[in-house]
Amino acid sequence: MFDFSMRDTIAAPATAPGQAGIGIIRMSGAKAEAILKTVFIPKKVSFPLEDRRLTLGVLSDQGNMIDECMAVIMRAPHSYTREDVVEFQLHGSPRAMKQTLDALIRQGARPAEAGEFTLRAFLNGRIDLSQAESVMQLIRASSDRAARKALSQLNGGTSSFVSKIQDRLTNLLAHLEAAIDYPEEVEEELTEQELADGCRDIAESLSACVNEQALRLQESGLTVALCGSPNAGKSTLLNALLQEEKAIVTPIPGTTRDIVSGDIYLDGCLVHISDTAGLHESADQVETIGISRAMEAARQADLVFWLMDGNDPAASPPPPGFPPCSILYTKGDLAQRIDPPAGSLVISAETGEGLNQVREIILSRIRDIGETPLASRRHMNLCREAADALRQAADAFSEGIPLEFGAVYLHSAMDLLSGITGTRADEALLSQIFSQFCVGK
Ligand SMILES: Nc1nc2c(ncn2[C@@H]2O[C@H](COP(=O)(O)OP(=O)(O)OP(=O)(O)O)[C@@H](O)[C@H]2O)c(=O)[nH]1
Ligand SMILES: [Mg+2]
Known part of the structure; x- marks a missing residue:
C-alpha cells in the first residue's frame, strides 16, 4: 500500500535490472540533498551542487568506495516529482546498483514502491491522473x-x-x-x-x-488471421508479408498444424499475423486440434483473409458459419483454373503481385476501427x-x-x-x- 503522506525520501533503480553500460538510481524527497552529501564526493567542485548539472564524483558507503559516477540534483519544484530529486548515473553493474541503494537506505531513504515517483508527481499537482497513466x-x-x-x-x-x-x-x-x-x-x-x-x-x-476495439488496437495492435483449405498458400503469404521464412512451406497438404504468428508494422501500427492449419474434414487427431485452433483464431481476429488456390479447380470457399472475411485468390503466377468474380483480389506470393493491396486492406481495417481520445x-x-x-x-x-x-x-x-x-x-x-x-x- 502506498504512503500518501510523502514524508519519506524514496529511492529506486530507474533503469532495468541486469548488466548495462550505465545504471541510474533515482531518489526523491526532502532528505535527498542531505543523503547525497553523505554518499557522494564531487571531484572538481564542492557542495552545494549546481542545480540540474551532471557532476562527476565518487560514490561511497561509510568510506568504502562503490563506484565512480555522475550525480545530478534537480531541486523542487523543478523536478519530475516536484520534490528534490537526485539521480546517480553509475556503471550498470547489479552489484554497484545494489550497494548504492543500500547506502541510500542506510542514510535514511526507503525503497520506492512501483509507480511511487509518478504518484508523487500526481499528488504534487504536476500531472493529472490520465497523464500519470x-x-x-x-x-x-x-x-x-x-x-x-x-x-x-x-x-x-x-x-x-x-x-x-x-x-x-x-x-x-x-x-x-x-x-x-x-x-x-x-x-x-x-x-x-x-x-x-x-x-x-x-x-x-x-x-x-x-471504442474498445480502437483501444485494443492502440494497446496490442491489429490481429489478422490467414485461413483457407490446405495448400491454399497461407504459410507462403505469411512468409512474404513478414519477409522471413517463418512457417514451413511444402506441397504437402496439411503442413501447418499449429498457429504460426509474426508481427509487422504498417503505418506505425503493430499488425500481428497468424497463419493457421488448413480447414477441411480430417481424421488426424493433431490436425483436428489445429483446425479448431484455426477457427478460434478466425473468430478472435480483427481481420480474416480466406485464401483460395486459383490453380485448383476444387478450391473451396469459406464454410458455412465462418466469420466475415476478405477472399484472396492465390498463386496468380500459375494458370488460373477457377474464375474469380469481378473485382476479386488475385495475389502471388511468388511474384509479389497483389501484396500491396493486401497491406492496403489491412490499413483500411485499421482506419475503420478508428481512434479514441481515451x-x-x-x-x-x-x-x-x-x-x-x-x-x-x-x-x-x-x-x-x-x-x-x-x-x-x-x-x-x-x-x-x-x-x-x-x-x-x-x-x-x-x-x-x-x-x-x-x-x-
Ligand atoms: N507458384 C506458386 N506457388 C505457391 C504460391 N503460394 C504457395 N505456393 C505453393 O503452394 C504449396 C502450398 O503452400 P503453403 O504456403 O504451404 O500452403 P498452406 O496454405 O500453408 O498449406 P497448409 O499448411 O498445408 O494448410 C507450396 O508448394 C507453395 O510453394 C504462389 O503464389 N505461387
Ligand atoms: Mg501452411
Missing part, C-alpha cells in the same frame, strides 16, 4: 502508434477532451440551476427540452469515444457510465419530472468524468493504478 503506457508501448497515443495523453490529450465535455456540462448545469432557483423567470417547457437535448448531445460525444479501459468505463447518467437525466427532463432529479444525474456524470483526471480519485483507486507501474518510475 500515460507514463506507464509510454513505457509499455509496443508500436509507434501506441507511443504516439501515450505521448498525446501525456501532453494532456485525454484531459483536454474531458475538460471540454466538463465545460459543456457546467454550462448545462448553470442553466439548470437557474431554472430550479428562478422558475418563474424561465420558460419551462423550452428549457426542459433544451436541457434534454443538451444531455443527449453530450452523451453522444462520450459514447462515440467508447487511453484506458478505466476511462472508457467512466465515460460509458457518464453517458448513461446523462441519458437518464435527458429522460427525466423529457418526462417533466421535477428538475432536481435530472440535476442529480448531471452531477453524477460530472463526478464520473472527474475520475478520469483524478480530481476526485480516492486512495484505493490511486493504489490500484500506480501499483501497475514498474519500480523507479
Whole structure:
C-alpha cells in the first residue's frame, strides 16, 4: 500500500535490472540533498551542487568506495516529482546498483514502491491522473502508434477532451440551476427540452469515444488471421508479408498444424499475423486440434483473409458459419483454373503481385476501427457510465419530472468524468493504478 503522506525520501533503480553500460538510481524527497552529501564526493567542485548539472564524483558507503559516477540534483519544484530529486548515473553493474541503494537506505531513504515517483508527481499537482497513466503506457508501448497515443495523453490529450465535455456540462448545469432557483423567470417547457437535448448531445460525444476495439488496437495492435483449405498458400503469404521464412512451406497438404504468428508494422501500427492449419474434414487427431485452433483464431481476429488456390479447380470457399472475411485468390503466377468474380483480389506470393493491396486492406481495417481520445479501459468505463447518467437525466427532463432529479444525474456524470483526471480519485483507486507501474518510475 502506498504512503500518501510523502514524508519519506524514496529511492529506486530507474533503469532495468541486469548488466548495462550505465545504471541510474533515482531518489526523491526532502532528505535527498542531505543523503547525497553523505554518499557522494564531487571531484572538481564542492557542495552545494549546481542545480540540474551532471557532476562527476565518487560514490561511497561509510568510506568504502562503490563506484565512480555522475550525480545530478534537480531541486523542487523543478523536478519530475516536484520534490528534490537526485539521480546517480553509475556503471550498470547489479552489484554497484545494489550497494548504492543500500547506502541510500542506510542514510535514511526507503525503497520506492512501483509507480511511487509518478504518484508523487500526481499528488504534487504536476500531472493529472490520465497523464500519470500515460507514463506507464509510454513505457509499455509496443508500436509507434501506441507511443504516439501515450505521448498525446501525456501532453494532456485525454484531459483536454474531458475538460471540454466538463465545460459543456457546467454550462448545462448553470442553466439548470437557474431554472430550479428562478422558475418563474424561465420558460419551462423550452428549457426542459433544451436541457434534454443538451444531455443527449453530450452523451453522444462520450459514447462515440467508447471504442474498445480502437483501444485494443492502440494497446496490442491489429490481429489478422490467414485461413483457407490446405495448400491454399497461407504459410507462403505469411512468409512474404513478414519477409522471413517463418512457417514451413511444402506441397504437402496439411503442413501447418499449429498457429504460426509474426508481427509487422504498417503505418506505425503493430499488425500481428497468424497463419493457421488448413480447414477441411480430417481424421488426424493433431490436425483436428489445429483446425479448431484455426477457427478460434478466425473468430478472435480483427481481420480474416480466406485464401483460395486459383490453380485448383476444387478450391473451396469459406464454410458455412465462418466469420466475415476478405477472399484472396492465390498463386496468380500459375494458370488460373477457377474464375474469380469481378473485382476479386488475385495475389502471388511468388511474384509479389497483389501484396500491396493486401497491406492496403489491412490499413483500411485499421482506419475503420478508428481512434479514441481515451487511453484506458478505466476511462472508457467512466465515460460509458457518464453517458448513461446523462441519458437518464435527458429522460427525466423529457418526462417533466421535477428538475432536481435530472440535476442529480448531471452531477453524477460530472463526478464520473472527474475520475478520469483524478480530481476526485480516492486512495484505493490511486493504489490500484500506480501499483501497475514498474519500480523507479
Ligand atoms: N507458384 C506458386 N506457388 C505457391 C504460391 N503460394 C504457395 N505456393 C505453393 O503452394 C504449396 C502450398 O503452400 P503453403 O504456403 O504451404 O500452403 P498452406 O496454405 O500453408 O498449406 P497448409 O499448411 O498445408 O494448410 C507450396 O508448394 C507453395 O510453394 C504462389 O503464389 N505461387
Ligand atoms: Mg501452411
